Amino acid sequence: MKRVRSxxxxxxxxxxxxxxxLKGGFxxxxxxxxxxxxxxxxxxAKGxxxxxxxxxxxxxxxxxxxxxVALNTNHSGVWQIIEPGSDMEHVTAALGIDCQAEPGS
Ligand code: FES
Structure with missing residues (x-):
């Protein structure tokens, strides 16, 4: 079996x-x-x-x-229903994403 780093x-x-x-919305x-x-x-970055x-x-x-519908796999017990036009700060907070986090921290 081979491995690929991510x-x-x-x-x-x-x-x-x-x-x-929705055809857009954000x-x-x-x-x-x-x-x-x-x-x-x-x-x-992509991928x-x-x-x-x-x-x-x-x-x-x-x-x-x-x-x-979106969910963070680190908090898979709570799924979010995100309406179009939602503020991205609120969306990332609801999903539990820290956009400022440095890799490896
Ligand atoms: S269309 Fe079914 S959950 Fe998105």
Whole structure:
């Protein structure tokens, strides 16, 4: 078995179907997806090089109207239903993400 190193300290799972239904909804012009906005807000590199994974997944069977389901795998007991236009500071706080954290800290 081979191994691949990753800088991830955790991952946020975001429902891709919710995002697709919203067609954007986040960012200053509300044109970006939640995943894109989270990556931009926290300055995350894409893929395994980033310190946190933002992973789009299939339907999580909550299916809220006009919102996106997301969860932090480090706090998987609480899932968030995030409405479009939400402030990213509030979203990251609700998800338990510390965007200022240095890798390895
Ligand atoms: S469509 Fe997102 S949870 Fe079902």
């Amino acid at each position: 800088n991830w300290q955790g991952a946020v799972l975001v429902c891709g179907k919710c995002q697709k239904k 960012g200053p012009k509300r044109k970006n997806s939640l995943t894109k906005e989270l990556r931009a807000h926290c300055g995350l 395994r090089k980033g310190r946190l994974g933002i992973v789009e997944v299939k339907c999580l069977d909550i299916c809220p109207k006009k919102a996106v």
